[in-house]
Amino acid sequence: MPPHRHHWHDLPAAVRREVERHTGGIIQAESLPDGASCELAVTLHTPTGRVFCKGGQADGRTGWLYRKEARINPCLPDAVPRLRWAVERDGWLLLGFEHAPGRHPRLEPGSPDLDAVADLLAALARELTPCPPVEVQPFTDRWRGLIGPELVNGDTLLHTDMTPRNFLLGDRLRLVDWSAPCRGAAWIDTAFMLVRLIRAGHSPAGAERWAARVPAFVEADGEALTAFTDALVRLWERMQCTAPAPHRGPLLDAARQWRAHRLSRQPVAT
The missing domain is CATH 3.30.200.20 (Phosphorylase Kinase; domain 1)
Known part of the structure; x- marks a missing residue:
């Protein structure tokens, strides 16, 4: 609560x-x-x-x-x-x-705010790699037992809470509430935001096309992205069981859609 x-x-x-x-x-x-x-x-x-x-x-x-x-x-x-x-x-x-005046960006398909969100995520991944000399939890520790450490390990300072409420769009886009930072792979914040786009009405393929504006996401290993979607679904399923909340159901559904899309693209073993 x-x-x-x-x-x-x-x-x-x-x-x-x-x-x-x-x-x-x-x-x-x-x-x-x-x-x-x-x-x-x-x-x-x-x-x-x-x-x-x-x-x-x-x-x-x-x-x-x-x-x-x-x-x-x-x-x-x-x-x-x-x-x-x-x-x-x-x-x-x-x-x-x-004080950072502004409104929260809109994420639905066709929103004029989507370019600014992608540009900011690309800039943050670039500017926060390598991770500044401050003590933060490795993402591999936060997701221990959910995903192979080598898939999400990295040296980028991450925000990790990509709710639109943490973005304020005024004369420029700002990102607030850095209370849950981690150190990990540079593409992780964009992956978290991609789920938000699916929740806002994008298809998984369309959300991935948007994410391709962020160089760190383009450079991400495909196996790591697929494993990320599976780990996220399992994590949010657990959270919805232990601490259900109205916002978690739609996010979980969006993560499941992305996981299904990633798995549908994997070659079938013969």
Whole structure:
């Protein structure tokens, strides 16, 4: 279950004052209506402009995610909003980011946003290879027992959470919420996004044609891609059994479609 969402004025006064040491007086605080697994997600209007603030209980079940995101942010390219400050006070850990205005990209067939998504994924794979000198989990460890390590091993810093909610399209496309990074093969983020395209209405073949705009995906080994689809289906089947959620069913169906497409292209043994 997602954590309980707090509002700005739910925070202890001392925590709010500590934030204001970085921002100046808060003119207005707008809670985000939806979002990922953070207990607080607000846009703060300050005398010098807007700031996006996220966080939660420092020792809660998601506290380690905030610390990881704060640690990795300085290593990321400028397509990622910069971390301006971090506040830890009275049991709360809050991160203040450069505000990135925009809407989430549309992924359905014919969307004019698809080119920008492919271009950003190609740029990130290029700019984050080799992996910056920051401690992150190898993808081979995260998917241990699901896939042969040699198939997904690599030296690219990956985002791994390709929900459209993590992309913001304004004057350019930005990628936010780097709380689940991994080090692995350069094509993995594009593969995760390809499943999202199938969910949005693309055929598996059409989604692969889109992914061919990303050089790292073109260079991926075919056996590795097929194994990835099988591992993803098995992983999401397990998650849907243990923690069912409305969004997981359509994603699982999309992953199954891609796996069937990959398997249909394999030569039949005689």
